[in-house]
Amino acid sequence: MAANRNLKQVRIENSSPVTPLGMVGGGGSNLKGLRGLETESEAAAAMALVPSKEGGDEEQEVGFTIDIKSFLKPGEKSYTQRCRLFVGNLPTDITEEDFKRLFERYGEPSEVFINRDRGFGFIRLESRTLAEIAKAELDGTILKSRPLRIRFATHGAALTVKNLSPVVSNELLEQAFSQFGPVERAVVVVDDRGRATGKGFVEFAAKPPARKALERCSDGAFLLTTTPRPVVVEPMEQFDDEDGLPEKLMQKTQQYHKEREQPPRFAQPGTFEFEYASRWKALDEMEKQQREQVDRNIREAKEKLEAEMEAARHEHQLMLMRQGKIR
Structure with a gap:
């Protein structure tokens, strides 16, 4: 056949x-x-x-x-x-x-x-x-x-996976999540140089195994490698970045006609438009700076936890050696 x-x-x-x-x-x-x-x-x-x-x-x-x-x-x-x-x-x-x-x-x-x-x-x-x-x-x-x-069509059984180790490949990601049900595709996201970003996604063949994976990973600590750093699993946000929103599909509402009265332009200094446009830009810049600060704080906290984990792992192995459980 x-x-x-x-x-x-x-x-x-x-x-x-x-x-x-x-x-x-x-x-x-x-x-x-x-x-x-x-x-x-x-x-x-x-x-x-x-x-x-x-x-x-x-x-x-x-x-x-x-x-x-x-x-x-x-x-x-x-x-x-x-x-x-x-x-x-x-x-x-x-x-x-x-x-x-x-x-x-x-x-x-x-x-x-x-x-x-x-x-x-x-x-x-x-x-x-x-x-x-x-x-x-x-x-x-x-x-x-x-x-x-x-x-x-929207993929209703796709999950985003974060906190991936740099040694996790597409194949390992698929193998890990196949225990919840048939996986159609598993991809580790890389940057423009081919380096792992710590994120990936898993597409299941049906919704039930995707829900099972989401629940199990939320309730427990799912580890993919030796390092005891659990992955974070979330429903995947899906966007249409290929077709977008063509003009022919725009709904011609009252707001549409009001906003389209003016063509694209740069606001002129000293005008009402320029004043409020500048205030919006200042607010956007403040949001950007605060997000960058939060990202730095999280990154430093992760580095500190990783160092503590390595030190604790070393101490744990020494203790096991003293007890004769490992050689």
């Missing part, structure tokens, strides 16, 4: 209800909107999605072949929550078959859900790359006079 899925033939009917934006026209337009593809090989794999026509104006069935393996990165698991798309502004009379047909060229989905009354649905594709391509191609496409709004 896996082999059949790895190399599948997807057939596209000329009567398909939606034509992806990136497939309209020729030349460079075929790569339009394929943001999120990190390598040339991924972009080349994405081009496999573009059908080619032969035989002039004769009516024909156009097909293409997708090698699903080319869309899975090394070690990436298939059909994870990262591959789940939210589709908004759906027609109220859309059927499940119509919904699946929208995404048929991007592989076989594992989850399809539609709320017709509220006009939205969810679909889960096999890989993140396929989901990226589907989102880029179909977002904004008109379906029955409605522009589709496609976003990645």
